[in-house]
Amino acid sequence: xxxxxxxxxxxxxxxxxxxxxxxxxxxxxxxxxxxxxxxxxxxxxxxxxxxxxxxxxxxxxxxxxxxxxxxxxxxxxxxxxxxxxxxxxxxxxxxxxxxxxxxxxxxxxxxxxxxxxxxxxxxxxxxxxxxxxxxxxxxxxxxxxxxxxxxxxxxxxxxxxxxxxxxxxxxxxxxxxxx
Numbered sequence: 001x002x003x004x005x006x007x008x009x010x011x012x013x014x015x016x017x018x019x020x021x022x023x024x025x026x027x028x029x030x031x032x033x034x035x036x037x038x039x040x041x042x043x044x045x046x047x048x049x050x051x052x053x054x055x056x057x058x059x060x061x062x063x064x065x066x067x068x069x070x071x072x073x074x075x076x077x078x079x080x081x082x083x084x085x086x087x088x089x090x091x092x093x094x095x096x097x098x099x100x101x102x103x104x105x106x107x108x109x110x111x112x113x114x115x116x117x118x119x120x121x122x123x124x125x126x127x128x129x130x131x132x133x134x135x136x137x138x139x140x141x142x143x144x145x146x147x148x149x150x151x152x153x154x155x156x157x158x159x160x161x162x163x164x165x166x167x168x169x170x171x172x173x174x175x176x177x178x179x
Contacts, residue, residue, distance in 0.1 A: 006070055017059070021114075022026065023068040029106035032056045038132055038174040039075045040100050046078060046098075050165040054097060055081045061090035062099070064122045072115060076100040078126075093122035098162065100128040116141075120148045126162060 001023030
């Protein structure tokens with residue numbers, strides 16, 4: 001079982017994404033091209049929207065639990081810009097306002113079941129799951145009384161609330177070819 005200090009001392013893994021679940025390093029699949037495109041676009045879209053005191057980042061290590069150690073690497077997360085500016089090697093779940101996972105064949109069950117419960121238990125207020133299968137869709141969850149409640153299911157254009165701001169996103173544009 002690996003501790004946070006042991007994890008931090010390991011060399012950076014560049015061949016594949018690695019997370020830690022209950023103290024055990026778990027390698028994951030590399031992301032396919034369309035998945036990466038959607039993650040990039042979603043990160044940029046979120047970073048350009050309010051609240052301006054927050055920053056959107058992709059594939060940053062997120063400490064979900066310290067004992068036993070669980071570190072996830074969500075596709076996108078939103079955290080305070082002031083914290084991001086300190087350039088931490090990983091973020092604590094308590095500092096994160098939103099996590100977004102884009103489903104892929106190799107992560108579908110983990111994103112919908114394991115991470116769903118882990119993020120709720122860690123107290124992350126918003127969790128969005130994007131499915132790139134046609135039609136592209138998104139389910140948004142918000143933490144209410146320590147459990148995620150479905151706050152909306154969308155395809156096409158999603159109109160939603162985040163941090164007191166109304167947001168509109170064209171989900172099809174996440175994976176569409178540019179004109």
